Amino acid sequence: MHYGESALQDILRLKPDVAILDIEMPKRTGLEVAEEIQSLNTKVIILTTFARQNYFETAVRIGVQGYLLKDSPTDRLTETINAVVKGATVYDPELVRHVLRTENNPLTEREIDVLQAIAEGKRTSAIAEAVFLSQGTVRNYISSILSKTGAQSRIEAVNIAKKHQWMNR
């Protein structure tokens, strides 16, 4: 395990063109390091296992030049390094898509669970069983889903949610 602190010291000393940082490191996270060195000309690429939107968003806010997931194809890293050196900014497309999906998604986790059950054609009692909630709660959720989507009926809500890809996670 590498220490964020030593990474920071190395970068400050060596002033590399590109620094590839993990996020979860002891002492200092990759994001903290990235923030510290933003005044340098060193480009930062975050390479991490964690697809947490929170991390991604702060990375973008700090202004890193790259953000990749460790499970993305290996040659993508080399491509990204080359692109970043040339001045480009590269964000993992999966992640961007995911953020866009959740960003505009007005539905909560539970509401999505319920909506998925609705899409299968289940009626309230069956939905309640499927998600282990009382029928009343399910009806409340549906009511909320309808008002959030602006739909007039369960089916319309499903149609709208599908169009916006709000129904997957």
Add this chain to the structure above:
Amino acid sequence: MHYGESALQDILRLKPDVAILDIEMPKRTGLEVAEEIQSLNTKVIILTTFARQNYFETAVRIGVQGYLLKDSPTDRLTETINAVVKGATVYDPELVRHVLRTENNPLTEREIDVLQAIAEGKRTSAIAEAVFLSQGTVRNYISSILSKTGAQSRIEAVNIAKKHQWMNR
């Protein structure tokens, strides 16, 4: 326009290997001619513009060796003639599919109209307006759709009908 009667006379006289017949001809339809000559060794291919399932079904019942639509690709006719001479039987796949669809489709035209509106997420009042029916009638249709599909809810009915392709014509 050719006469079915003269086609029949010609076939009886010439005893061809294959006879290609239209259906709608004056005096005698192609289907009548096909029926008359079934004792001969002449293979019959029906080539017609009319995609009426009624025609197709009687043709199959009579036992014709081929049934094609005039708007199918031209080389299909030559293929079919060759295949039929070799003893095969060739039915237009589109037509077969269509028949299978309507054959097992328990829904009436009107019910399909209603179900389509349901799939769009319309509620009863909106459906009634869309198909120019009273709300009561719409609810009766839905009730009937539910019992015919065995569904418990509108959405389930839509899902089932989509799976069986019962919602298009």
Add this chain to the structure above:
DNA sequence: AAATCAATATGACATTTGTCATAATGAATT
């Protein structure tokens, strides 16, 4: 520490749906 939000629940009420009986008409089939 306070405020916000998601998750969960209940009760009451209004509206929407689904079901059933019944009926008229016209087209198609036997």
Add this chain to the structure above:
DNA sequence: AATTCATTATGACAAATGTCATATTGATTT
């Protein structure tokens, strides 16, 4: 000619659904 079937309708009743007010709990954010 009689039967069947699709289309259309109404009325009455039961069940399901949607809405609203209200409340508790725990997590997250300010």
